Amino acid sequence: MKAFTFIFTFLAGILVANATTFQVGSAAVPNLKKAITLAVDGDTIIIPPGVYKEGNIIIEKSITIIGRGFPVLDGENKYEILTLHGRNISIQGIHFRNTGIAGLNDIAAIKILDSHHIRIIGNKFEKTFFGIYLANSKHSWIENNELTSRGTVESQSGNGIHLWKCEHITINENTISGHRDGIYFEFVTNSMITNNHSQANIRYGLHFMFSHNNEYLYNQFVNNGAGVAVMYTKNVKMIGNHFEENWGSSAYGLLLKEIQDSEVRQNYFRKNTIGIHLESVSRTHFEGNTFNENGYAVRLQASSDDNVFTKNNFSANTFDMATNGSLVSNKINSNYWDKYQGYDLNKDGVGDIAFHPVSMFAMIVERIPAAVLLWRSFLVMLIDRAERAIPVITPEQLKDEFPSMKAYDLTEKSR
């Protein structure tokens, strides 16, 4: 142990003794590229305020680059600004803008390739094609960045934070808007996505595929073109996220496709065309979620099985649940439904008769979408009542046998 401490102190001593700080803009260091050429592992480069147009800058040394007063690195609509390939590199306080746009190469403000222990912290990104792009990298932190782009459907646009084949990445407290997908993951494992705000992106606020064992906590996904899509993944935890105002014919608060063994807890779904759409989802637990003012709160396709919905609050949704099949082996118990009209004679807080969350009209609309025109008509109300008494076309098995008489208190708990 002593020897270890000694070696550690010794090494630390060397690092501290040899670390140099370069200030960009002096006679010896006229620009950032020069500073990087001069720097060795462990050095720090300070960039004072100003606009720098240096084309593509490649960093392969373990250095820290700090911007003072948000100096602008401008890509002049032509270049990828920073390309990182190494380890222990930190980039802080820099304003990136105007990257090139290319259909074939994914040009980014910061591209990180085959690297590890990279920190991208407190930067601003404006009018970038891809913002931060990581491939084949691990153990890195992307925190407190602000990314805005002005993508439109017609023009090509890249993703805000894009990860491909990465592991152990932390993405925390970033704000992303105007990109194709706010946060995009493909083949990413063991990562944490926390406290981000992804709003008004063209397609999805968050999109991931083939990305197992990740956790998504306390993020906000608001008003994105098609909401959030989560696909072909096992063991996902989504807790305390907000999915709001995703309106449109193919927009979902949360689209789950081919998901297994996952958890969706304490999330808040408000004003989405469809709160959660489930397709081929198995063994997933939905608990303590709030569904408020959605078109459909939950749309459960018949290919989904062994899921549990419990202690969720459903209120003010047009349809609480819809399904396209009859036999559904999912457990839907002990939820609160504002449409429940049963009674509780023994006063134990649990309704005495079961609640069928799928209304007959929801079944009809599932088959004939145009029938939605008749919504709230007197006839539909009559048939719905009749169907509730004697179910004919609504799935009999799909019911909440212990509906809660009172809404659960799901106000955000302390983190």
Added chain:
Amino acid sequence: MKIFILIAISIFLVSCAIEPEPLVFGKDQCHTCKMTLMDKKFGAEIVTKKGKVYKFDDVNCLFNFYHAGTVDKNDVQHKLVIDFSSPGKLIDAGKAFFLKSSEIKSPMASQVAAFEAPPNELKAQWEATELTWDDLQHQFH
């Protein structure tokens, strides 16, 4: 009178023509994976003899549907794929040249891109394998 008949026939013919429909990127949804189509370099479409159009964001999604039997293979009128080198353009999948390489980052990770003209340059650059529609049919089964 003759003109009337002619007009009637032409309207009849026009309304019955079974034509491919362009993919609307940013709006259309993939029939298989439900993703909104975004990348104009990739995409595919199947049009049935009855004129029903199914759109896909990647060739593996197309084959997923094609092999599932929802539509009988004999009822397929058009099979189309997007030409990688002219984004947004649908071409006949039967005549297209396909490349497969890990360099190709398609929306559903099929690693396949389609081309109207032989893509010799990209084939060398990506160290890609060249495939035909029939090869792909067996690959994505």
